[in-house]
Amino acid sequence: MLSPLLFSVLAPLAGSLVLAAGTPNVLIYTATTGFRHDSIPTAVQALQAQAERANVNFTHTEDGTRFNDEELATYDGVVFLSTTGDVLNKRQLAAFQSWLNKGGNFVGIHAATACLMETDFYVREIGAVFDYHPEFQMATIDVIGPSHPSTDHLPKAWNVHDEIYNFQSDPRKLGAVVILSADMSSYVDFPQDPIQGTPHPTAWIQERGAGVEEGGTAGRSFYTSLGHANETWQSDDFINHILGGISWVLDSTTTRAFNASGLVGAMYVEPTPDSDSEKEASPTGEGMGQAVATEDGPEGYVLLL
Template identity: 60%
Template sequence: MPSEASALPNVARVLIYSATRDFRHDSIPTAVDALVSHGPAANISFDHTEDQTWFTDDRLQQYDAILFLSNTGEGINFAAYWTYHKYLDLGGNFVGIHSASDCLRNTTFFQKELGAAFDYHPELQDAIVDIIGPSHPSTSMLPKEWHVRDEMYNFKSDPRSVGAVVILSANESSYDDPGTRKFDQGTPHPTAWFQEHGAGVDSNGTAGRSFYTSLGHLNETWQDDLFMAHVMGGVQWALQANTTRASNANGAVGNGTSTPSTTGTNGTASASGSSSSPSTTTGTSAARSQYITASTPMVFIGAALAISLWTLF
């Protein structure tokens, strides 16, 4: 495991996707701005969209990684679902941040690529995160016991069950969690992890890398240098998979020139011309109940229709 992530020899292209269908974090614009501003030093060019129609073969294949940022709910439609799966099979890399683990709950390949789905979290509070993988580029700069103010997520499975390596662990003695855990998420408590080969790829596909951190709830968090070093270290590590054109000229995806057509809020690039979706809701942690659980999954109507038509013929 490398101890640090160096800038890539070629500019890497990363698409930030932050569409939400349930709760919406008000830190998303701050997060997008922070990522974009940190890109040049790492030789990364970030684009940003919340428009699921951006998920086409031609567009996604321009990117070395797709970064899911604080998403909630079923944030892409059936067509985009298959396009994204194809992208991963071609060697595309995955990065997920915070509530990215609370989206696409019915999508098996996405949940495997992510590692584990969000279950619930106790109220926002101060906590200690233990660094259990100190040599990873996303953790090598962190203190052994990292004091944070964030949401300590619990998950519906152990990410280690799909081959993930846990590198950050919530120190359960440092915060209060009176909630009821219904799932085995493994020990120690997973908070951030990586997969050298993303588990969401088909057996005949080319697996890129996967990185996920559950931290990142507050605006203030995205203004913290240590947190940004953690996130950017994870992004850079994912981009060094040698499966995309940023690091491998023979890669099938990445390092492209396609750019979103308009500018969204806060000056960030947006394929849709807007950084919010009409079907999202905005709120703060205080507006939610103390124990946040994944809501009832939506049904892919398109999938059901397709199956019905297939059975008729």
């Protein structure tokens, strides 16, 4: 059965959203100390524009000091969007590890595999480390593996104009399930390096993020290597690929948005008969909790407007 969050992602109009017990808080992190993608502002804007439809409170930051126990405790998910280099110090990494141990959910997009490449728990959580890519070109991406909200809307052979990443290891060795693979005959890459395994992984999921320490509560992890160019972030297919990944990790029920016993995340709101009837009686959504998108705001709890 689909969760309320997944229903909200698939709802065509904001007025028809089905609210979950809480509205999840998601931190989008875009700090870079290496190569910086000029598509980052476009990507952030594209995600924030979908906040209400996706029923998510998005907060965007490039400030690593936000990675502390107190602030991270308010987030159900963290998205590393084309982050590169060592973007967190030791204290911030310790807080991030602690948050993952408490059930936090992780999403990595594009260059996030070229980030914190010497940090073992991060590499395990994201699944692999970037190796190289051929030139930006057209390629065919195959939808494989189980049905998944990030790929169910895509054609079985999806033609994209993007960078096709190669990786230094096979994410399947950490238990990841590959859901998109690159058709290596559809683009030019010399030499074609099989080190990441076959079929060539392009996007994958972890039901239990491998970056969690023993004894911790593992949330979910989703990674896609696509997302290089501004034009990519203007594609409905791609945006729905990302939103599907975000909805899937948040649907882990390891955080407070959907689990009153969760240790991190937005405050759980117990549904009541009155609130349910109000929701059904109000086609405009008046009186309902509404998702918001902010830049560097606190947004620790569900905002009722």
